[in-house]
Amino acid sequence: xxxxxxxxxxxxxxxxxxxxxxxxxxxxxxxxxxxxxxxxxxxxxxxxxxxxxxxxxxxxxxxxxxxxxxxxxxxxxxxxxxxxxxxxxxxxxxxxxxxxxxxxxxxxxxxxxxxxxxxxxxxxxxxxxxxxxxxxxxxxxxxxxxxxxxxxxxxxxxxxxxxxxxxxxxxxxxxxxxxxxxxxxxxxxxxxxxxxxxxxxxxxxxxxxxxxxxxxxxxxxxxxxxxxxxxxxxxxxxxxxxxxxxxxxxxxxxxxxxxxxxxxxxxxxxxxxxxxxxxxxxxxxxxxxxxxxxxxxxxxxxxxxxxxxxxxxxxxxxxxxxxxxxxxxxxxxxxxxxxxxxxxxxxxxxxxxxxxxx
Numbered sequence: 494x495x496x497x498x499x500x501x502x503x504x505x506x507x508x509x510x511x512x513x514x515x516x517x518x519x520x521x522x523x524x525x526x527x528x529x530x531x532x533x534x535x536x537x538x539x540x541x542x543x544x545x546x547x548x549x550x551x552x553x554x555x556x557x558x559x560x561x562x563x564x565x566x567x568x569x570x571x572x573x574x575x576x577x578x579x580x581x582x583x584x585x586x587x588x589x590x591x592x593x594x595x596x597x598x599x600x601x602x603x604x605x606x607x608x609x610x611x612x613x614x615x616x617x618x619x620x621x622x623x624x625x626x627x628x629x630x631x632x633x634x635x636x637x638x639x640x641x642x643x644x645x646x647x648x649x650x651x652x653x654x655x656x657x658x659x660x661x662x663x664x665x666x667x668x669x670x671x672x673x674x675x676x677x678x679x680x681x682x683x684x685x686x687x688x689x690x691x692x693x694x695x696x697x698x699x700x701x702x703x704x705x706x707x708x709x710x711x712x713x714x715x716x717x718x719x720x721x722x723x724x725x726x727x728x729x730x731x732x733x734x735x736x737x738x739x740x741x742x743x744x745x746x747x748x749x750x751x752x753x754x755x756x757x758x759x760x761x762x763x764x765x766x767x768x769x770x771x772x773x774x775x776x777x778x779x780x781x782x783x784x785x786x787x788x789x790x791x792x793x794x795x796x797x798x799x800x801x802x803x804x805x806x807x808x809x810x811x812x813x814x815x816x817x818x819x820x821x822x823x824x825x826x827x828x829x830x831x832x833x834x835x836x837x838x839x840x841x842x843x844x845x846x847x848x849x850x851x
Contacts, residue, residue: 502555504587506552507650508555508590509556510592511538512560512564512595513561513595514627515626516594516631516642517533518530518631519531531563532563533561537561538558544642559575563598564599569721570722572606573724575593576610579622580611580718583622590623590650591622592649597627597684600626601813602812602815604660604662604670605813605817607671609672609715609817611660613709614715616658621660621661622661623646624661624663625644627641628682637665640666641663641664666693666695669691670689670705670708673687675688689849689850690851704850705850712843717827719820719823723823725819726751727749727750727753727819728815731785732785737765740769741770741773749778750777750778752778753815755783755785756791758784759791759795760782760783760784760806770800774801779837782805783806790808791807805845807847809844817844821840
């Protein structure tokens with residue numbers, strides 16, 4: 494991790510962590526073909542240079558480059574580095590808030606990861622961590638990155654009385670819990686959407702704030718951040734017409750620790766999978782069931798009774814459910830090493846019961 498030297502680092506400031514993405518991208522012909530670009534090309538310090546002149550008076554900024562990648566190439570090791578950087582920043586008395594610039598392709602995975610590992614810590618300290626990104630590269634006409642970054646910085650520095658500490662995301666003038674931001678279109682400029690109701694960055698919606706507090710009240714303990722080389726191997730499998738049992742049995746002799754089943758409709762999976770999934774549970778593979786539709790909740794024992802060892806994902810999409818399962822499996826391993834008889838199901842259940850903001 495490289496640090497951008499700044500004389501304000503030992504005085505109160507907002508820390509901006511760069512992860513790359515479109516917000517840090519460059520197009521070779523931005524006027525004619527802005528969507529043909531290379532992500533993760535501009536340092537976060539340069540992104541800040543374009544907004545410093547309009548930063549509200551009294552806000553000091555420090556930047557650190559954690560990574561500079563196309564977010565489709567996000568790795569678990571980078572999530573570990575980011576999580577550790579966020580926790581370190583939250584513990585720093587000089588850091589008033591944290592902004593993370595991130596690619597939109599995998600921002601939902603990072604959002605749920607930070608909520609599950611840093612959410613309670615941020616809330617207890619009264620500090621906000623704000624994820625943001627862009628759909629147009631930094632040199633495109635009408636690039637949306639600068640306005641999103643400016644909104645994120647403003648919200649990170651807003652007095653705590655207006656909104657509690659926690660893990661949030663800001664896009665297109667609206668804020669939400671970071672775990673509720675997802676990309677639901679391949680190319681539309683409004684592709685990153687809030688999967689639950691959001692609030693205007695300028696004026697916090699009281700009903701939305703009430704939902705945030707309900708979520709935070711139930712999230713009572715953060716899960717440990719896995720070490721870089723200790724993330725459990727979890728795969729996502731999609732049920733579809735013509736699904737074969739071999740899709741499951743292929744994994745039985747592998748080192749995979751969990752499977753997320755992106756099912757049809759309410760999270761049902763092809764009958765051809767049933768016997769092989771029972772075998773997977775006997776092999777010690779954790780199973781979580783969600784829906785491939787991209788919206789709605791997956792509830793226990795619907796559309797039919799769950800097989801033993803398979804949990805429904807609630808409102809978690811497949812990418813989010815995968816991160817949640819990985820964190821739960823890691824938490825189980827650490828709990829058992831400490832002599833505690835907690836299972837991954839115990840930890841996963843804490844996540845699934847979090848209310849959906851309506």
